[in-house]
Amino acid sequence: MIDFFVLSAAGGFAMYWFFFRNKKQDQPTFKKLTVTPVVERGSSSGFINKMKNTNRNVVVFYGSQTGTAEEFATRLAKDATRYGMKGMVADPEECDMEDLSQLTEIENSLVIFCLATYGEGDPTDNAQEFYDYLQGGGTDLDGIKYAVFALGNKTYEHFNAMGKYVDSRLEELGATRLIEVGLGDDDSNIEEDFVSWREKFWPIVCEHFGVQATGDDSSIRQYSLQVNEDLPKEKIYHGEISRLGSFNVQKPPYDAKNPFLAPIIANRELHKGGDRSCMHIELDITGSKIRYESGDHVAVYPMNDPDIVERIGKRLETDLDTVITLTNVDEEASKKHPFPNPTSYRTALTHYLDIQSPPRTHILRELAEYAEDPKEKEFLMSMTSSDGKDKYNDWIVKDHRNILAILDDLKSLKPPMDHICEMLPRLQARYYSISSSPKIHPTSIHITAVLISYTTRTGRSVKGVATKWLADKPVTDGKTYTVPIFVRKSQFRLPFKPSTPVIMIGPGTGLAPFRGFLQERDYLKKEGKPVGETILYFGCRYKAQDFIYEEEINQYLKNGSLTKLHIAFSRDQKEKVYVQHLLNKNKEEIWRLLENGGHIYVCGDARNMAREVHDMLERSVIEQGNLDATKAAEYIKKLQSKGRYSCDVW
Numbered sequence: 036m037i038d039f040f041v042l043s044a045a046g047g048f049a050m051y052w053f054f055f056r057n058k059k060q061d062q063p064t065f066k067k068l069t070v071t072p073v074v075e076r077g078s079s080s081g082f083i084n085k086m087k088n089t090n091r092n093v094v095v096f097y098g099s100q101t102g103t104a105e106e107f108a109t110r111l112a113k114d115a116t117r118y119g120m121k122g123m124v125a126d127p128e129e130c131d132m133e134d135l136s137q138l139t140e141i142e143n144s145l146v147i148f149c150l151a152t153y154g155e156g157d158p159t160d161n162a163q164e165f166y167d168y169l170q171g172g173g174t175d176l177d178g179i180k181y182a183v184f185a186l187g188n189k190t191y192e193h194f195n196a197m198g199k200y201v202d203s204r205l206e207e208l209g210a211t212r213l214i215e216v217g218l219g220d221d222d223s224n225i226e227e228d229f230v231s232w233r234e235k236f237w238p239i240v241c242e243h244f245g246v247q248a249t250g251d252d253s254s255i256r257q258y259s260l261q262v263n264e265d266l267p268k269e270k271i272y273h274g275e276i277s278r279l280g281s282f283n284v285q286k287p288p289y290d291a292k293n294p295f296l297a298p299i300i301a302n303r304e305l306h307k308g309g310d311r312s313c314m315h316i317e318l319d320i321t322g323s324k325i326r327y328e329s330g331d332h333v334a335v336y337p338m339n340d341p342d343i344v345e346r347i348g349k350r351l352e353t354d355l356d357t358v359i360t361l362t363n364v365d366e367e368a369s370k371k372h373p374f375p376n377p378t379s380y381r382t383a384l385t386h387y388l389d390i391q392s393p394p395r396t397h398i399l400r401e402l403a404e405y406a407e408d409p410k411e412k413e414f415l416m417s418m419t420s421s422d423g424k425d426k427y428n429d430w431i432v433k434d435h436r437n438i439l440a441i442l443d444d445l446k447s448l449k450p451p452m453d454h455i456c457e458m459l460p461r462l463q464a465r466y467y468s469i470s471s472s473p474k475i476h477p478t479s480i481h482i483t484a485v486l487i488s489y490t491t492r493t494g495r496s497v498k499g500v501a502t503k504w505l506a507d508k509p510v511t512d513g514k515t516y517t518v519p520i521f522v523r524k525s526q527f528r529l530p531f532k533p534s535t536p537v538i539m540i541g542p543g544t545g546l547a548p549f550r551g552f553l554q555e556r557d558y559l560k561k562e563g564k565p566v567g568e569t570i571l572y573f574g575c576r577y578k579a580q581d582f583i584y585e586e587e588i589n590q591y592l593k594n595g596s597l598t599k600l601h602i603a604f605s606r607d608q609k610e611k612v613y614v615q616h617l618l619n620k621n622k623e624e625i626w627r628l629l630e631n632g633g634h635i636y637v638c639g640d641a642r643n644m645a646r647e648v649h650d651m652l653e654r655s656v657i658e659q660g661n662l663d664a665t666k667a668a669e670y671i672k673k674l675q676s677k678g679r680y681s682c683d684v685w
């Protein structure tokens with residue numbers, strides 16, 4: 036994860052250790068996380084020894100790509116304290132998972148897994164090794180007690196595959212499941228799924244281990260605040276992800292912890308009309324040694340809207356330029372700080388914290404402690420249990436209330452800024468399917484992004500964090516704007532042999548990777564290589580407004596690099612037409628290409644389009660291949676496993 040960094044400057048500066056700077060008399064007192072002093076009992080640094088040395092009996096492993104699984108793991112580890120147990124959070128990538136069997140050496144011990152599923156049923160990057168280990172055999176886990184909460188999205192075919200796999204594999208290896216695997220669905224309300232599962236889980240733990248809730252439900256502060264005065268600028272983080280000063284002195288290789296500051300060299304509107312906006316952005320990677328392939332993703336670290344940051348500072352009456360360090364009171368924790376420190380509140384709110392997403396229930400619970408008005412306190416608390424899920428869904432999720440909106444609407448809330456910084460999750464990088472080919476553009480990476488813009492039921496106007504930030508970076512105002520980026524390799528690849536036919540299905544911004552594919556096939560054709568049939572399905576609302584890259588596509592059609600173009604303009608006529616309708620009409624063509632070894636690619640909307648395209652594909656196989664439903668499903672599975680049917684959907 037991106038949270039590791041060295042706090043090198045801390046020792047030399049004045050330290051102010053307290054939980055409430057500006058503590059007011061009527062402010063609540065939060066319990067400090069008590070940690071047993073470290074008693075050296077072994078030389079090994081393994082997680083079992085760490086647990087023994089710090090008297091912990093609960094370990095919560097997370098497989099996290101966007102931070103949610105890690106956040107849930109942290110909440111469960113904190114929960115343990117409320118039941119007289121002691122928990123710790125651990126990253127499987129940093130642990131020797133073979134040691135799991137030794138958990139039996141710790142009395143009343145329990146292992147919990149919070150595991151997200153990524154992409155096409157894959158483990159997250161940090162859980163890959165653990166997954167390989169389990170697949171390769173694992174070890175005897177007799178006597179181990181475990182629970183799994185899985186995080187996934189129902190719109191994807193392999194819903195929660197990773198969590199389900201680990202849950203059943205642990206049982207096969209002899210471990211004892213305490214509760215049925217929790218299935219979190221990010222497509223509806225994963226917070227609600229987690230809260231409901233957790234409410235069932237802890238009573239089972241209590242019964243199993245004969246422990247009881249301590250009754251102390253007060254929040255636990257994880258980080259202590261230190262205000263740093265007169266720190267020189269070069270000792271303060273200004274948005275760097277890991278290495279201090281990395282934005283001033285850039286050094287390859289570039290990755291998630293060390294992003295490259297790519298200058299924006301083009302930023303133009305692709306829509307020709309209407310009130311929506313789609314940007315074509317070119318990022319210069321000259322001299323960066325960054326390599327990419329058509330089909331890869333580029334990740335962008337965005338900044339929050341300075342206006343929202345300023346308003347939070349005003350509302351909480353805090354000097355945003357105060358330079359702080361937040362340090363984990365648990366000295367044994369692998370995560371020492373919630374984000375790179377020392378830094379100012381302004382930088383934390385701008386670069387490191389997610390201030391725009393609707394907060395989860397544990398944040399509401401902690402905020403409630405700061406409500407001076409008992410009605411507001413009760414209101415917030417009422418949304419934090421599974422009984423209050425409808426209220427939470429309505430007031431927080433459906434109204435899209437972010438932290439600022441909550442503070443604006445509940446006037447008696449007076450949380451200190453350092454606790455806000457502790458509570459909020461990390462701002463995540465946004466991924467984009469690269470819309471260029473390195474064959475044509477070796478020194479630039481192109482992005483095709485729709486500007487997110489909507490009005491909530493409360494009348495608040497909201498813009499997407501990253502897309503608004505990118506939209507505000509024109510190349511025409513004489514300034515050079517840079518964007519912190521890194522490239523993430525994907526499995527979405529053109530066939531090895533250019534002569535293999537391809538069908539690409541990409542409505543809207545789903546066209547992005549196919550623009551790269553088309554550039555590549557066009558280049559190979561011009562080089563004299565035999566390029567197979569290349570068929571594109573594209574869809575948009577109106578031909579005159581949002582047919583993006585129309586001229587380029589027509590050019591490829593003209594010179595034969597694009598063999599066929601099927602377009603669905605959904606709103607140019609009375610009946611709505613989508614790409615899946617066109618696929619339905621062309622079942623014969625699809626079957627012919629599949630039987631000739633063709634590859635099918637789908638990119639764009641995961642919720643409706645990808646699913647309906649999948650159904651349509653299945654129907655083509657049933658009808659044209661004369662197969663029954665089971666055989667057709669097997670046929671499609673085989674295509675997937677051979678890399679001949681790939682999806683890049685979000």
Ligand code: FAD
Pocket residue numbers: 332337391435465466467468469483484485487488489498499500501502503544547684685
């Ligand atoms: P955010 O601030 O993250 O806001 C987005 C959120 O706003 C949504 O999750 C939703 O909760 C809410 N929202 C959005 N619209 C509405 C609405 N009308 N009403 C109510 N709520 C709404 N995007 C592209 O444009 N092009 C790409 O090529 C592309 N490729 C991707 C590839 C991958 C692998 C992934 C994972 C995502 C890709 N995305 C792409 C999506 C992209 O990463 C961002 O999610 C997107 O740009 C929005 O980011 P943002 O920060 O501007 O919006």
